Amino acid sequence: xxxxxxxxxxxxxxxxxxxxxxxxxxxxxxxxxxxxxxxxxxxxxxxxxxxxxxxxxxxxxxxxxxxxxxxxxxxxxxxxxxxxxxxxxxxxxxxxxxxxxxxxxxxxxxxxxxxxxxxxxxxxxxxxxxxxxxxxxxxxxxxxxxxxxxxxxxxxxxxxxxxxxxxxxxxxxxxxxxxxxxxxxxxxxxxxxxxxxxxxxxxxxxxxxxxxxxxxxxxxxxxxxxxxxxxxxxxxxxxxxxxxxxxxxxxxxxxxxxxxxxxxxxxxxxxxxxxxxxxxxxxxxxxxxxxx
Numbered sequence: 001x002x003x004x005x006x007x008x009x010x011x012x013x014x015x016x017x018x019x020x021x022x023x024x025x026x027x028x029x030x031x032x033x034x035x036x037x038x039x040x041x042x043x044x045x046x047x048x049x050x051x052x053x054x055x056x057x058x059x060x061x062x063x064x065x066x067x068x069x070x071x072x073x074x075x076x077x078x079x080x081x082x083x084x085x086x087x088x089x090x091x092x093x094x095x096x097x098x099x100x101x102x103x104x105x106x107x108x109x110x111x112x113x114x115x116x117x118x119x120x121x122x123x124x125x126x127x128x129x130x131x132x133x134x135x136x137x138x139x140x141x142x143x144x145x146x147x148x149x150x151x152x153x154x155x156x157x158x159x160x161x162x163x164x165x166x167x168x169x170x171x172x173x174x175x176x177x178x179x180x181x182x183x184x185x186x187x188x189x190x191x192x193x194x195x196x197x198x199x200x201x202x203x204x205x206x207x208x209x210x211x212x213x214x215x216x217x218x219x220x221x222x223x224x225x226x227x228x229x230x231x232x233x234x235x236x237x238x239x240x241x242x243x244x245x246x247x248x249x250x251x252x253x254x255x256x257x258x259x260x261x262x263x264x265x266x267x268x269x270x271x272x273x274x275x276x277x278x279x280x281x282x283x284x285x286x287x288x289x290x291x292x
Contacts, residue, residue, distance in 0.1 A: 055105065056184045060170040060231060061191040062108030065119030069126045071188070075101045076130040084137045099134060103127045107179040109170040116167045123165075171206040171230045175238050187235050187246040194227035195253065203227050210234060211266065221262035226253050229263045236271040245276070252281045 054075060059067045079101050103123040110116045166178050170191075175181075194203060204223060210230045211222035228250050235246040254263045255278075267273045 054101075054185050056179050057106050057186045057188070058175070058179050058184055059106075059108040059189040060175060060178075060187065060234070061189045062110045062119050062165060063112075063115050063190065065108065065122035065165070067188050067190070068106040068108055068119065069122045071186075072101065072103055072106055072123060072126050073130060076126075076133075080130070080133055080137055083134065087138055098138060099131075104164065106164060108165045109168060109173060109175075109178060110165060111167070111169050113167055116165050119165045169206070171210055171234065175234060181238055181242055181244060184238075184242075184244050187239065187244065188248065189231070190249040191228045191231035193251040193253070196224050196226065199227055206230055213266075214270070219262070219266060225259050225262050226251055229254055229259075232263065232267060236267045236273050240271040247277075 057068065057071050059065075062068055076099075079099065083098070103126070106123060108119060110119060164179075166173065196204070196207075199207070207225065207227065207230050208218045208222055210233050211219050211225070213219060228248070231248060232250075232254070235248075238244065239246055253259055
């Protein structure tokens with residue numbers, strides 16, 4: 001059989017196993033919830049609709065890489081459709097500049113070391129699958145010195161290591177050290193939620209270090225907001241006075257009740273944020289042991 005196809009199938013099986021292990025353990029301690037594919041696809045569509053170019057995409061709570069992978073696949077599918085239209089069955093000499101979208105454009109932070117490995121694997125598998133799809137569309141051939149025409153297959157192996165998924169606490173890392181904001185287009189993700197009464201001392205300290213005023217002092221109500229709020233503050237801070245857009249999946253505790261003013265007032269007053277789109281509260285069932 002075809003070596004490349006069997007290799008991809010083997011890695012795909014291994015990836016599905018790793019995903020199952022990650023999903024079964026998600027949400028047990030840190031407030032993380034495994035994101036269903038449908039939710040990932042929704043945010044991805046919102047991010048890329050009507051756009052002709054995307055530079056960098058960033059998920060500061062990337063978990064197993066769902067959002068990054070879905071966004072990459074969506075963009076590569078669009079690219080393949082464009083190649084199909086432009087190429088129209090013609091033979092191309094070489095592969096330079098054929099593929100514009102790469103997994104090197106996708107960045108993330110994840111605190112769980114196992115999830116970091118899964119996310120990197122997810123992106124590589126997605127790249128391999130989409131490269132095979134491109135092969136089926138574009139007939140690439142090279143001229144040998146003997147003037148014979150030979151088929152050139154896009155290479156999948158060896159597995160390359162990308163350093164764009166950073167292991168660490170996203171609320172303690174300078175996000176611009178991961179990806180410069182002048183290169184960034186979108187921030188998206190499903191950050192961990194944890195009610196203030198359930199937060200560990202470390203999580204409370206994280207929030208108090210972030211929700212601070214212009215003088216660096218924590219807001220009076222910073223100790224009474226959900227853990228996910230930290231990602232909203234850091235995103236608002238990063239995208240201020242830029243064209244960057246952000247989209248998160250979040251608990252409804254920050255959009256109703258006593259937390260609303262505590263979470264959103266600093267974001268409106270300091271960073272002039274506005275909401276383009278919001279979805280009504282809904283419950284999902286996922287492979288995780290917890291529901292969201």
